[in-house]
Amino acid sequence: MGKLVIFCAGTDIGILPAKKVTSILVNPFDNAMNQKAIRETLAMFAYAGTENRFLDSGGYQIYKAEEQGKVMTFDPNSPLIESEDRINISPNHVVETACQLHPQMMTALDFPVRKLKDKTEREKEFLSKLGFNIKWATEASLLRARHCPQVQLFLPIQCYDLDQFELFKRSIGDISYDGFSTPLRNMELDEIALLLVRFYQLGTKKVHLLGSTSFFVIVLSAFFARHLFDWISLDATSWRLAAEKAQAYFNPFDLSPENLKDNVLIDESIRMICQCPFCENRTFTYIKTLPYTDKLALLRSHNFYVIEKAGEDLYENASDLLRFEKFLRRRSPRIKDINNLIRCLSIIDIYKKEDINVLKQLLRTDT
Amino acid sequence: MRKDQLMDASNNASGIETPCVDLASGGPLNQVVAIHSHQSVHVSALQEEEPDQPSQRGLVDQHQHSHAETIDERYEDLEIEVIRHFTSIPDYKAPTDSKYPIVARTPQGCFCLDGWDLIESAKASGKVSVTCAVEYLADHSDEELAIRKTALRVKPKGGIASYAEIVRNVRRLQEMLLASNHDLRTFRHGGSRRGEEFANNKQENVIKVLALRLGKSVSTTNQYLSHARYLSKEMLNLLVTKEVNKDFFEKANANKTTALTRLNSERKSEAEITEQISARMIGWLQEYEQNKKIEALWKEHEPSPPGESRSETTQDPAPAESKEGDEEEKEEIFDPWRGNPEEPENDSFEQLKRETGDLAKRLSEAVTLDDPNLLCDRIMEETPRFYQISLRAATLRKMQDRKL
Numbered sequence: 001m002g003k004l005v006i007f008c009a010g011t012d013i014g015i016l017p018a019k020k021v022t023s024i025l026v027n028p029f030d031n032a033m034n035q036k037a038i039r040e041t042l043a044m045f046a047y048a049g050t051e052n053r054f055l056d057s058g059g060y061q062i063y064k065a066e067e068q069g070k071v072m073t074f075d076p077n078s079p080l081i082e083s084e085d086r087i088n089i090s091p092n093h094v095v096e097t098a099c100q101l102h103p104q105m106m107t108a109l110d111f112p113v114r115k116l117k118d119k120t121e122r123e124k125e126f127l128s129k130l131g132f133n134i135k136w137a138t139e140a141s142l143l144r145a146r147h148c149p150q151v152q153l154f155l156p157i158q159c160y161d162l163d164q165f166e167l168f169k170r171s172i173g174d175i176s177y178d179g180f181s182t183p184l185r186n187m188e189l190d191e192i193a194l195l196l197v198r199f200y201q202l203g204t205k206k207v208h209l210l211g212s213t214s215f216f217v218i219v220l221s222a223f224f225a226r227h228l229f230d231w232i233s234l235d236a237t238s239w240r241l242a243a244e245k246a247q248a249y250f251n252p253f254d255l256s257p258e259n260l261k262d263n264v265l266i267d268e269s270i271r272m273i274c275q276c277p278f279c280e281n282r283t284f285t286y287i288k289t290l291p292y293t294d295k296l297a298l299l300r301s302h303n304f305y306v307i308e309k310a311g312e313d314l315y316e317n318a319s320d321l322l323r324f325e326k327f328l329r330r331r332s333p334r335i336k337d338i339n340n341l342i343r344c345l346s347i348i349d350i351y352k353k354e355d356i357n358v359l360k361q362l363l364r365t366d367t
Numbered sequence: 368m369r370k371d372q373l374m375d376a377s378n379n380a381s382g383i384e385t386p387c388v389d390l391a392s393g394g395p396l397n398q399v400v401a402i403h404s405h406q407s408v409h410v411s412a413l414q415e416e417e418p419d420q421p422s423q424r425g426l427v428d429q430h431q432h433s434h435a436e437t438i439d440e441r442y443e444d445l446e447i448e449v450i451r452h453f454t455s456i457p458d459y460k461a462p463t464d465s466k467y468p469i470v471a472r473t474p475q476g477c478f479c480l481d482g483w484d485l486i487e488s489a490k491a492s493g494k495v496s497v498t499c500a501v502e503y504l505a506d507h508s509d510e511e512l513a514i515r516k517t518a519l520r521v522k523p524k525g526g527i528a529s530y531a532e533i534v535r536n537v538r539r540l541q542e543m544l545l546a547s548n549h550d551l552r553t554f555r556h557g558g559s560r561r562g563e564e565f566a567n568n569k570q571e572n573v574i575k576v577l578a579l580r581l582g583k584s585v586s587t588t589n590q591y592l593s594h595a596r597y598l599s600k601e602m603l604n605l606l607v608t609k610e611v612n613k614d615f616f617e618k619a620n621a622n623k624t625t626a627l628t629r630l631n632s633e634r635k636s637e638a639e640i641t642e643q644i645s646a647r648m649i650g651w652l653q654e655y656e657q658n659k660k661i662e663a664l665w666k667e668h669e670p671s672p673p674g675e676s677r678s679e680t681t682q683d684p685a686p687a688e689s690k691e692g693d694e695e696e697k698e699e700i701f702d703p704w705r706g707n708p709e710e711p712e713n714d715s716f717e718q719l720k721r722e723t724g725d726l727a728k729r730l731s732e733a734v735t736l737d738d739p740n741l742l743c744d745r746i747m748e749e750t751p752r753f754y755q756i757s758l759r760a761a762t763l764r765k766m767q768d769r770k771l
Contacts, residue, residue: 013663013665014621014625014663014665016625016628017628018628018629018632019628019629019632019633020632043665043666044665047665262585262586266568266571267567267568268567268568268569268570269567277631277632277633277634278631280634281637283570285568285570285571286570288571289570289571289574289585289589290589290593291586291589291590291592291593292586292589293593293620293624294593294596294624297624297627297628301628301631301632320758321755321758322755322758322759322762325755342751342755343751343752344751346750346751346752346754346755347750347751347754349754350750350751350754361747362747362750362751
């Protein structure tokens with residue numbers, strides 16, 4: 001029985017969602033660009049009593065930089081840069097940041113594959129990034145061993161399917177690492193499940209899923225944490241972005257967003273169902289009519305609280321599939337998705353040690 | 368000179384008994400109107416007066432008054448013909464909230480500053496006079512009239528309150544309205560005219576009333592309430608006494624938000640939160656009084672600076688708070704998912720038997736059809752179902768054993 005940990009990402013000292021935030025994910029660009037930022041990040045860890053500190057590599061910023069057509073350099077001898085038209089980062093910068101922020105975990109620098117649909121385009125994209133990802137994973141492993149061996153290293157998996165993953169895995173040889181981290185932007189739920197099973201088959205004990213805390217991803221993670229891994233962690237900024245961009249209030253049951261903008265009509269008879277410390281004994285109108293900054297603060301706090309709580313509850317109820325299914329049916333109205341997921345988890349439960357291709361066929365994914 | 372003497376002097380100067388009411392004497396407005404609405408005052412003598420000549424009416428000694436000073440205020444019936452439309456400042460688009468045209472009376476005549484539409488409508492209905500709210504000025508200048516016309520809808524009639532007073536009073540008013548048994552619609556005063564509809568929601572309606580009646584936007588009203596939130600009455604009174612400004616409230620609010628997140632996390636009650644935030648406010652006020660700054664709460668936890676600087680770069684990552692204003696105008700209906708689907712009934716042997724039979728039937732059909740692909744597909748499809756049935760069977764078996 002492993003651990004399921006949900007990291008609070010995209011935060012800073014001014015917008016922490018709670019007094020105590022046990023797990024925080026930071027990155028070099030947002031949290032260690034200069035001495036002031038480093039001081040503030042360390043102060044944030046101290047103030048929030050953070051126990052799990054995860055250093056992401058800045059791959060997401062590279063992803064955005066590529067999308068925005070910025071000049072991208074990977075020069076370890078130049079400073080870390082993220083400006084309007086340029087970005088510079090290397091594995092050295094990431095490891096150096098780790099030495100300053102003292103995280104327990106870090107992910108190696110990666111060059112993310114873009115979101116593409118066409119199979120040929122995907123193959124090209126994967127191959128164009130593969131060289132960087134092999135080189136950076138190898139460098140990160142060596143630098144970690146030399147400068148911060150106490151920090152666990154997660155290797156990011158930038159691929160679209162299992163074959164590509166196998167190629168990457170073969171290419172990095174037997175470098176030292178502690179787990180894999182994988183972005184979810186290119187994957188459906190059953191594809192994520194299949195990749196996780198493959199990690200399991202390869203003897204991986206720890207996995208970090210980057211950038212998603214959607215309800216069903218937490219459901220899947222809870223099951224894998226409970227039955228297959230020592231550690232599964234997730235991170236996301238949705239708690240903040242949903243609050244700030246859409247004034248969204250996450251439903252405490254299935255984390256679906258509810259709009260609480262000023263122009264929404266709220267009937268006084270609607271009961272507040274959330275028992276989080278930020279909503280308890282309050283009404284939706286109270287939240288809706290709060291001044292903008294107060295409202296955002298409350299929504300951020302509530303949203304993160306219910307994400308964390310959903311993780312705890314799901315993990316607690318993932319002990320067996322029958323109980324899990326019942327629990328999910330109480331939490332979410334998406335019966336079809338629940339049925340599909342339970343089917344998928346049943347197959348995994350039976351065939352997790354079988355040839356991955358058999359499993360792939362059974363799950364009927366294109367991965 | 369006392370105000371009643373001024374009034375007498377004025378009446379004598381115009382040569383008639385001018386019915387008027389000193390606004391300072393108080394009393395409900397409708398009573399004033401009931402008594403005086405059919406009488407009028409002739410002001411032709413005033414119009415002929417040269418602006419640079421000393422007053423012949425003994426109204427006031429103009430040398431004792433500046434352009435800006437109002438020497439008297441009354442409700443008077445004025446002949447429509449003598450009221451001039453002051454247009455150096457254009458009329459306001461929205462009609463005046465005042466029940467009567469607002470007129471400035473100077474030695475040069477009577478000038479309508481607001482409510483010209485009321486005068487026009489009185490004229491159209493054949494009236495020769497109209498009751499006006501008249502401000503007496505000892506001297507005349509177009510600039511002063513322009514200032515007054517502009518100020519009418521900018522500066523509150525009673526003068527300016529301190530920010531702390533506004534915050535305190537709006538909060539008290541909110542409490543009173545929330546506790547009130549009156550239908551809030553009776554307080555809305557012009558709200559419906561502007562298309563503001565009341566919802567089935569008292570809290571929200573109170574804010575609407577506050578915004579409408581105080582002439583502020585909902586967000587400004589909410590800002591006042593936010594600044595008063597979790598401050599005790601004593602603390603609000605202290606802030607009023609100290610005449611603290613908006614800047615203090617804004618700076619303190621940043622820390623208040625941080626403190627609130629902490630206190631809420633600890634599930635403190637509203638009373639405890641109020642007590643603690645109010646206590647903190649005193650410290651923040653002292654800090655602000657010293658250097659106009661308030662140290663962020665979290666700085667208490669800032670560690671001593673780490674070793675050498677690593678990078679020469681540059682940009683401090685600024686928290687990107689998205690701004691208001693890009694909201695859609697469209698009204699949406701809040702429709703949260705509130706209920707959970709009914710819990711499925713407890714599993715039974717009969718149910719298990721039925722589902723196993725169905726499964727067997729489906730597999731048997733695939734066998735009969737003698738299609739290898741179909742059979743393989745069917746087996747793969749049914750395997751997880753069979754697995755789930757087997758899990759349920761194990762659970763039922765366990766329950767059975769327990770009963771025995």
